[in-house]
Amino acid sequence: MQSGKAFRWLAAAMLPVVVAFTPSPRVLAQATAYSDKPPLLLGAAWYPEQWPESRWDADLSLMEVAHIHLVRIGEFAWSAMEPSEGKYDFVWMDHAIALAARHHICVVLGTPTAAPPAWLTTKYPDTLRMDENGVRDEHGNRQQFSFASGRYRRLAHEIAEKMAERYGQNSNVVGWQLDNEYAEPSFDPEAKAQFHAWLKSKYGNIESLNNHWTTAYWSQTYDTFDEIPARQDKENPALLLDWKHFVSYTWKSYSENQITAIRPHADKRQFITTNTMGWFDGFDAYIVHSNLDIAAWDDYIGNEHYDYFDNGARHDLTRGFRNKNFWVMETQPAFVNWHRINSSLARGQVRDMAWQAIGHGADAVEYWQWRSALNGQEQYHGVLVGADGTPVPVYDEIKQVGDEFEKAGKALAETTPQSSVALINDYDSRWAIDFQRHNRDFDPVAEMVAFYKPLRNQAQGVDVISAHAPLDPYKLVVAPGLNVLPREVADHLLEYVKHGGNLVLGPRSGMKDEYDGLNVERQPGPLVDSLGGRVEQFYALEDKVSVSGDLGSGTASFWAEQLSTRSQDTQVLLRYGVSNGWLDGQPAVITHKAGTGSITYIGAWLDDDLLAKITASLLQESHVQPILPNTPDGVEVCLRSGANKSVLILINHNKAQAHIDLPHTMNDLLNGASSASVDLPAYGVAVLKANK
Ligand code: GAL
Numbered sequence: 001m002q003s004g005k006a007f008r009w010l011a012a013a014m015l016p017v018v019v020a021f022t023p024s025p026r027v028l029a030q031a032t033a034y035s036d037k038p039p040l041l042l043g044a045a046w047y048p049e050q051w052p053e054s055r056w057d058a059d060l061s062l063m064e065v066a067h068i069h070l071v072r073i074g075e076f077a078w079s080a081m082e083p084s085e086g087k088y089d090f091v092w093m094d095h096a097i098a099l100a101a102r103h104h105i106c107v108v109l110g111t112p113t114a115a116p117p118a119w120l121t122t123k124y125p126d127t128l129r130m131d132e133n134g135v136r137d138e139h140g141n142r143q144q145f146s147f148a149s150g151r152y153r154r155l156a157h158e159i160a161e162k163m164a165e166r167y168g169q170n171s172n173v174v175g176w177q178l179d180n181e182y183a184e185p186s187f188d189p190e191a192k193a194q195f196h197a198w199l200k201s202k203y204g205n206i207e208s209l210n211n212h213w214t215t216a217y218w219s220q221t222y223d224t225f226d227e228i229p230a231r232q233d234k235e236n237p238a239l240l241l242d243w244k245h246f247v248s249y250t251w252k253s254y255s256e257n258q259i260t261a262i263r264p265h266a267d268k269r270q271f272i273t274t275n276t277m278g279w280f281d282g283f284d285a286y287i288v289h290s291n292l293d294i295a296a297w298d299d300y301i302g303n304e305h306y307d308y309f310d311n312g313a314r315h316d317l318t319r320g321f322r323n324k325n326f327w328v329m330e331t332q333p334a335f336v337n338w339h340r341i342n343s344s345l346a347r348g349q350v351r352d353m354a355w356q357a358i359g360h361g362a363d364a365v366e367y368w369q370w371r372s373a374l375n376g377q378e379q380y381h382g383v384l385v386g387a388d389g390t391p392v393p394v395y396d397e398i399k400q401v402g403d404e405f406e407k408a409g410k411a412l413a414e415t416t417p418q419s420s421v422a423l424i425n426d427y428d429s430r431w432a433i434d435f436q437r438h439n440r441d442f443d444p445v446a447e448m449v450a451f452y453k454p455l456r457n458q459a460q461g462v463d464v465i466s467a468h469a470p471l472d473p474y475k476l477v478v479a480p481g482l483n484v485l486p487r488e489v490a491d492h493l494l495e496y497v498k499h500g501g502n503l504v505l506g507p508r509s510g511m512k513d514e515y516d517g518l519n520v521e522r523q524p525g526p527l528v529d530s531l532g533g534r535v536e537q538f539y540a541l542e543d544k545v546s547v548s549g550d551l552g553s554g555t556a557s558f559w560a561e562q563l564s565t566r567s568q569d570t571q572v573l574l575r576y577g578v579s580n581g582w583l584d585g586q587p588a589v590i591t592h593k594a595g596t597g598s599i600t601y602i603g604a605w606l607d608d609d610l611l612a613k614i615t616a617s618l619l620q621e622s623h624v625q626p627i628l629p630n631t632p633d634g635v636e637v638c639l640r641s642g643a644n645k646s647v648l649i650l651i652n653h654n655k656a657q658a659h660i661d662l663p664h665t666m667n668d669l670l671n672g673a674s675s676a677s678v679d680l681p682a683y684g685v686a687v688l689k690a691n692k
Contacts, residue, residue: 037106037174039413040358040405042398043070043366044384045330048096049080050373055389056096059370060103062385066395067402071100072329072366074163075110075180076142079117082159090166101172108329109163109173111258113156114180115142120155127152130188132231141377146186148194148250153257161261168265175271177329178258181298182274183282185247187230196225198246212515213238237435241484241516244431248284256291275329276321278314279445281434284427285321286466295321298330298368299357302339306349308356308636308653313452315360316417317425317464325361325416330368334394337381344382348683350394352651354401355685359638359649361417365405367398408669408687411647415640419461420475420624423452426467429483432516433508439540439558442508444481447605451480451506454612458619460627460637471496476622478615480506482524486514490526497530498595502622505531505601507559508538523561524601531599532567532592537582546577547588547604551617554610556588561603563587573600573614589614632658635680648688652680665691 044063048056063071073096074081082088097107121128121139129137129146137144145152160178167173185191203209206222213236215221220236222228229235232243259272266272271293276285278297289295297318301311318326331353335344345353354365371385372378384395430444437443448464455478456462463474467489471477477496482489482505490510497503510524519525523535539562544555551573560576562583574589591600600618602611627648628637634654640647648666652658661677666688668678678686 038069038406038409039363040409041070041106041364041366042066042068042354042402042405043072043108043364044068044370045075045366045368046071046073046370047077047373048073049077049092051371053092053095056099058389059385060099060105062391062395063105063370064103066384066399067406069105069402070108070174070364070366071105071370072108072110072177073097074112075177076112076115077110078112078115078120078159081112081163082117084119085123088162090162094166097167097170097172106172106174107170108175108177109167110177111156111160111163111179111262113145113159113178113258116145116152116155121145124151124155126188126190127155129184129186130191132187132233134187136188142180143184146188146191147182147254148186148188148191150190153254157257157261160258161265164262164265168262168270169267171267173270175273175293176262176266177296178255178272178274178292180275181277182251182254182288183277183280185232185250185282191250192230194250195230195243195246196228198249199228199242200225202242212517214517237432237516240435241428241431244284244427247282248287248427251283251288252291255288259291273327273329276318278317279448281427281430281445285317286427286468289321292322294324294326295319296327296329299328299353300330300332300336301345301353302336303341304335304343304345304349306345306353306653308651309453309456310449311353312356312360312456312636313423313449313462313464315357315362316423316452316462319361319417320425320463320465320469323465323469325363327364327366328357328362329364329366331357331365333367333382333384333398335382337378342380346655346683347397348681350397351401351404351685352653352683354398355404355649355651355687356636356638358405358412359417359636359640359651361640365401404670404685404687408647411645411669411687411689412640413642415642415645415647417461417463417638418641419459419463420473420622421455421459421461421619422463422465422469422471422474422477423448423455424467424477424479424482425464426479426482426484428514428516429481429485429508429512432483432512433481435516438538441558442540442605447480447506450605450608450611451478451615453608454615455619458612458616458626459624461639468492471501472499474501475624476502476504476618478504478506478618479509482506482509484512484514484516485510485519485525485527487526493527494530494594497597497599500596502597502618503599504618505599507561507603507605509601527599528566530592530594531590531601532570532594533563533565533587533590533601535601535603536562536564536586538562539580539583545579545583545604547574547606547610548577549574549589552610552613554607556604556606558605560588560605563590563601563603565590567592569593574610576604628660628663631660634658635660646690648686650678650680650686650688652682652684655682657681657684660686662688667691
């Protein structure tokens with residue numbers, strides 16, 4: 001494409017070393033310089049500042065042998081970059097990046113702001129985070145800063161800017177990771193003042209806030225914004241929801257502060273991202289990603305219990321943050337150090353997980369970490385290289401992944417998963433339910449996963465999207481628990497249904513407005529008329545209730561809503577059996593044609609088998625076909641498509657071999673075999689292209 005230009009970048013990066021090392025042109029082109037980096041990248045988190053420089057070459061050589069073409073460096077290294085205020089040392093980083101380039105390894109630079117140096121927190125203790133009870137954090141560990149501190153932001157801007165001035169035009173630096181895993185907010189006086197200002201700009205005057213928050217309740221009426229407490233628990237749900245919104249926008253502006261330091265100096269081909277944590281709900285990830293170029297996340301299972309549906313849902317969730325391919329910025333080389341029992345993935349499962357990431361739209365998979373620091377809090381974590389500096393057993397498996405990424409990379413370049421089914425992930429609703437679960441077992445994430453599983457299994461592709469995302473690409477849109485349903489979102493959904501879309505709402509939908517206030521209509525609030533039915537009453541369940549209808553029978557747990565039909569053509573799909581008297585014989589699931597589409601309301605948390613029957617019927621009615629019918633249980637089917645090409649990835653998550661028939665002869669890019677069926681061993685993977 002832009003080979004001439006890219007080559008100039010490349011030449012500049014390689015200049016000091018090119019005499020000493022002459023790699024093949026293919027490898028050279030793959031390993032460096034922006035768009036010339038391999039389409040699928042295997043990487044590792046590398047902390048050169050923790051090791052003598054004399055060791056680096058050995059590490060990078062071992063990486064190169066394992067087909068690792070990416071390292072992330074710099075995050076947590078503030079004290080090495082700025083040993084004392086205003087005195088910078090980037091020489092070590094210059095060397096590390098140049099040496100990585102020499103080994104055909106490109107670099108993501110982490111800004112080090114998740115770990116401020118001791119001189120900083122000692123001199124400026126006001127930058128330290130404060131908990132809800134007013135206790136300041138102390139130095140040590142990490143993430144001890146206040147995300148709202150103006151002073152901290154100035155210091156963070158300075159270090160990010162210094163890095164960008166130096167590396168923004170370095171063609172071996174492909175992108176930037178801001179900070180690390182945004183997590184804890186701060187409740188210090190500065191953060192509180194910003195919360196008050198944010199509320200003022202949202203509501204305009206205190207009467208409006210009092211009105212939307214219903215502060216007449218328990219004499220909470222406020223006279224000024226300054227009187228409002230900042231809390232994340234045990235408060236008026238309206239306050240709790242606005243606190244979450246404030247936190248989301250504060251993390252966004254925390255990013256912006258560093259983006260404005262980096263962007264003016266950085267080549268436009270360098271992306272800016274941060275690494276997030278799957279279902280983590282400390283902020284609204286759609287807000288936080290709105291000023292980032294790509295999404296990236298840290299994929300940890302914790303122990304050996306790899307639930308590939310839950311993990312797949314987290315990939316799809318992350319892909320939905322920017323609605324495009326993403327990176328796995330960290331994942332475990334077999335095991336972690338922070339779980340109750342840090343058991344290891346079985347042999348083969350690390351590779352299985354890597355290919356699952358690619359199947360769901362990742363373009364890079366990076367292991368955390370390359371080698372444990374000899375001391376520090378994470379000595380027991382999984383690594384690729386042991387304390388003795390030589391590979392540990394999982395290294396070979398990861399090397400195999402790297403080899404395979406090289407084999408299949410070209411075919412997978414410029415491809416992405418595509419789906420005609422969407423699952424709506426709505427932070428306001430998840431928070432609102434979590435503030436008042438009513439049944440402590442009603443976990444909104446578990447509910448998302450309960451719906452995701454059969455949909456993914458049957459349709460073999462699901463997008464996880466925000467309630468505000470465009471819905472036209474989808475034949476079926478499922479909102480498992482759209483508890484908060486503002487008029488604007490209801491209109492968006494109705495527009496979709498009017499034009500032929502099929503919408504499914506799960507229990508607790510449409511109960512609240514955007515202030516977390518109760519809708520004055522019964523559930524699902526603004527959708528009652530189009531549904532031709534409504535919720536008469538909700539019940540938290542201690543015991544299971546039987547449910548049955550034409551589609552089958554089973555049980556409801558945790559939650560059951562007594563539904564009613566309000567239109568003659570509303571169909572009842574399931575009814576409750578004998579229960580508390582209120583529910584007995586009443587509708588549990590109803591469906592209604594609306595416009596040229598339909599709305600279905602599922603009023604209970606159904607058991608997995610029954611839910612699978614319902615989703616199968618919904619998919620059929622919506623004309624959604626599986627990609628590869630009749631695949632054995634436990635075999636995951638992923639399709640990535642691009643202009644005039646598509647690649648099928650099959651992953652056998654089972655402990656036993658599986659046989660899969662293909663629609664026609666296909667070519668396995670990993671082993672060169674061409675066949676109309678594949679036999680995958682336990683945790684086996686095939687990456688298939690149609691024979692032309
Ligand atoms: C991540 C974190 C890494 C490392 C890892 C261990 O959450 O970003 O720095 O601590 O966990 O699993």
